[in-house]
Each structure stands twice: as C-alpha cells, then as structure tokens.
Amino acid sequence: MRRITTLLTLMLMVAMVFNIGCKKKEEGEEKGGEVTITGSTTILPIMQRIAEVYMEKHPEYEISVSGGGSGVGITALLDGTADIAMASRTMKDKEWATAKEKQLDIKEVEIARDGIAVVLHPTNPVSGLTLEQLKDIYIGKTKNWKEVGGPDLDIVVVSRDSASGTFEVFNKKVLKDEKLRVDALMQASNAAVRSSVEGSEGAIGYIGLGYITGDVKPIKIDGVEPTEKLILSGEYPIARSLYLYLKSDAIKAANDVVDFVLSNEGQKIVREVGYIPLK
Known part of the structure; x- marks a missing residue:
C-alpha cells in the first residue's frame, strides 16, 4: 500500500512539473518570439534600425532582417519562410492571386513615403x-x-x-x-x-x-x-509609398513589430534613417 502511495505521489509530482513547464513555455511564447523579415533593400535600413531598437527594449524577441528585393520578400511571405515582407511597391495582381490560391489573407500596411x-x-x-x-x-x-x-x-x-x-x-x-x-x-x-x-x-x-x-x-x-x-x-x-505585408493571422511577435513601426517612436526612426514618416 505504501509503495502504491509513493508511486502515486511521484506521478503527481511529474505531472505538476510538466504542467509548470508547459505554462512557462506558453508564457514565453506569448511574451516574445522570433520574427523573420525580408524583402525591399529600400526599406532595409528602416527595419534594421527598428529591429535593433525593439530588441533592446524587448530582449525576449529575436528579429532577423534581410534584403533581396520586394519580389523576394513577398514570395517568402507567401511560401511561409518569412513573417513580414518589405515592399517598395504594392503587391502585384498575380501575387494576390497566389495568396488566394493558398487561402492566405494578407494585410498591407503603409509605413512611410519615399x-x-x-x-x-x-x-x-x-x-x-x-x-x-x-x-x-x-x-x-x-x-x-x-x-x-x-x-x-x-x-x-x-x-x-x-x-x-x-x-x-x-x-x-x-x-x-x-x-x-x-x-x-x-x-x-x-x-x-x-x-x-x-x-x-x-x-x-x-x-x-x-x-x-x-x-x-x-x-x-x-x-x-x-x-x-x-x-x-x-x-x-x-x-511612392513603402509597405510591410504580413498574414492576417501572423504571430503576435510580427504584429508587435509592425505596431512599433507605426508608433511615434517607430515613425521617428523612419525620419532618422532618411525617409518620410506618415505622421
């Protein structure tokens, strides 16, 4: 009987540790995350600086930014290899069509003028x-x-x-x-x-x-x-206008970064880098 009680106690302790670990993981995912941004080399300096400032404020985030061109960024977004696409043009009809074929709802966010x-x-x-x-x-x-x-x-x-x-x-x-x-x-x-x-x-x-x-x-x-x-x-x-594109169901971390770009501090960075802010 004592052995059964001890076994039950051990099982209960393991379950509690597992639940605590899962809860911490969920909290970690909610608090931070990894964001991949790629595309326009025009917008690249803006988003590189945005990433630096944002990660200083929120070290739980990991943001990677790379160029390649607007078309490269949009393709990566549609293929699922990027969370945010940088584009110095609007998406083309054929790119919207690809998004529709893949049943992706894409958001277009204007961030600056150029x-x-x-x-x-x-x-x-x-x-x-x-x-x-x-x-x-x-x-x-x-x-x-x-x-x-x-x-x-x-x-x-x-x-x-x-x-x-x-x-x-x-x-x-x-x-x-x-x-x-x-x-x-x-x-x-x-x-x-x-x-x-x-x-x-x-x-x-x-x-x-x-x-x-x-x-x-x-x-x-x-x-x-x-x-x-x-x-x-x-x-x-x-x-022209400069844009970020992301999925409507994008991870919270991606939405947080876009919100920061549109904030007063983010728009100040747009100006500091040499572009024209929206406000």
Whole structure:
C-alpha cells in the first residue's frame, strides 16, 4: 500500500512539473518570439534600425532582417519562410492571386513615403532632366551626356534588377513599360547602385532617399527636387509609398513589430534613417 502511495505521489509530482513547464513555455511564447523579415533593400535600413531598437527594449524577441528585393520578400511571405515582407511597391495582381490560391489573407500596411532620386556622379554638371529625357537615357535613345547639355561623355546606365520594387515603380513611372537598354548595369540593391554611380563619371542611377550621400548628386526631374515637401505635395514625379505585408493571422511577435513601426517612436526612426514618416 505504501509503495502504491509513493508511486502515486511521484506521478503527481511529474505531472505538476510538466504542467509548470508547459505554462512557462506558453508564457514565453506569448511574451516574445522570433520574427523573420525580408524583402525591399529600400526599406532595409528602416527595419534594421527598428529591429535593433525593439530588441533592446524587448530582449525576449529575436528579429532577423534581410534584403533581396520586394519580389523576394513577398514570395517568402507567401511560401511561409518569412513573417513580414518589405515592399517598395504594392503587391502585384498575380501575387494576390497566389495568396488566394493558398487561402492566405494578407494585410498591407503603409509605413512611410519615399521619392526615387535620380543620381549622377558629383563631377557631372547636369543638374536636371525631364521625365522624357530620363526615359530616353534608360531605353537607349540618348547615349551621350552632350545630348542633354552635359559633357561629351558616354552615359553609363545603372538600374535595379527586376526583383526590385524600386525597379517596378521606375519602370511604371519613367519607362512606361518600354524596354530597358540592354547594356544597363543591373544591381541587386540601392547601395550597389549608389556605389556604381560614385565610381563612374558618366553614370546615372536611381535610389531611395535614405541612400543619398555626398558621394552622389541627386538632380531635379521636370524642374523639381526630391525633397520631402515636394514629394508629399505630389510635385516630384517619382514618388511612392513603402509597405510591410504580413498574414492576417501572423504571430503576435510580427504584429508587435509592425505596431512599433507605426508608433511615434517607430515613425521617428523612419525620419532618422532618411525617409518620410506618415505622421
């Protein structure tokens, strides 16, 4: 009888330990979690800083952020390999269709405004182009800077690759879906575009506002500078919104991060990084 009582006591103790462990695990999952964010290199600096600040405040969270382009991020979200996709364009119809086929309810969250700045090498005297001149350069109709009032110097066209949301917006607003010149240097990130332009006197490229440095020269388009005021007023012609995408049933940790981006502190980070906050 004593052996049975002892056995029952041991079983009860094991059950209590198991329940306590499960409860602690559930509490841990509720308090924190791992969040994977990938996509647009335009938004990358924003979310890298967001992750740093948020993890300092909430060490129970583990947030990983990587680039690759808007298309890469959205694909990862739809495939289930990312919790949040960064996109410098809206989702395409075929991406929404894929989400529907997979029975995924996707949320679109605007987090900032941006202008796509056209940049030249600092030594290039050209200070502005019309949209038509810019288009002619990128489709190969104009090949020398002297054709647009600049020096007798071949134009080196630098562009983002097709996985980029920045390319999608530039293609729509500038190229009007005409074919990009075949000898354009295709780059995988804003930083790579900037590096190519600063390394070649005849180069022209386009980057998000947050990537402008003294190593490149932003120019006017149709007589308008890419400033916050002129972007918000709609006068600057190559402007866009920046987005995060996540599933409507995303883990709590992912929703917490998005909420932080939209908070006053998060929007302050948007401005500090070089973009235009929503508020």
